[in-house]
Amino acid sequence: VEYFKLNKADFKDFFTTGFVLPTIVLIFGTGVLYFFKTDLKNSYHFPSSFALIIPLVAFFTFCNEVFVTLIRSNDEPKIYLKMALLRLTIEASLSIVLVVNFALRWKGRVTGMLSASVILFFAAIFYFKKKGYLFGRIRAKYIKEELIYAFPIIILQAASFCLFSSDKFFL
Numbered sequence: 001v002e003y004f005k006l007n008k009a010d011f012k013d014f015f016t017t018g019f020v021l022p023t024i025v026l027i028f029g030t031g032v033l034y035f036f037k038t039d040l041k042n043s044y045h046f047p048s049s050f051a052l053i054i055p056l057v058a059f060f061t062f063c064n065e066v067f068v069t070l071i072r073s074n075d076e077p078k079i080y081l082k083m084a085l086l087r088l089t090i091e092a093s094l095s096i097v098l099v100v101n102f103a104l105r106w107k108g109r110v111t112g113m114l115s116a117s118v119i120l121f122f123a124a125i126f127y128f129k130k131k132g133y134l135f136g137r138i139r140a141k142y143i144k145e146e147l148i149y150a151f152p153i154i155i156l157q158a159a160s161f162c163l164f165s166s167d168k169f170f171l
Helices: 008-017 020-035 037-044 050-073 077-101 106-131 140-170
Strands: none
Touching (some): 008 140, 020 050, 020 140
């Protein structure tokens, strides 16, 4: 909505500020998972490498969604097609090779996902820079708006998780 509502300079600030909270969540999430990695491994057989993999995948997924949204907003279907095919090709081919040929199972699948995400992240950075969306000012006003908008969604997601997933932990 802000892409169409704000002028170019304000959108640049909004866009740059929009990466503050996901970056904080990436750092905080990595720290929390790293701190509890031994407990998670002992209780749930949670691989230690997930302490880094999960926050990275979440951050790269966020970046990819922003990238795809801006491509659609700019009405650039050819770029959208190229990026979708690039992601699919890298992720699928690398996953198949690592899982089938090298029997890496979940590690091969995760490697394919991460590899495609990293490559698309750099493509997104290049695209954002080219379009002039990066390196605006970080504004507290936009962070406050994001938090006000996100707070009910966070509560809903936490409640949904507790309601629908907690029985799996007890079992």
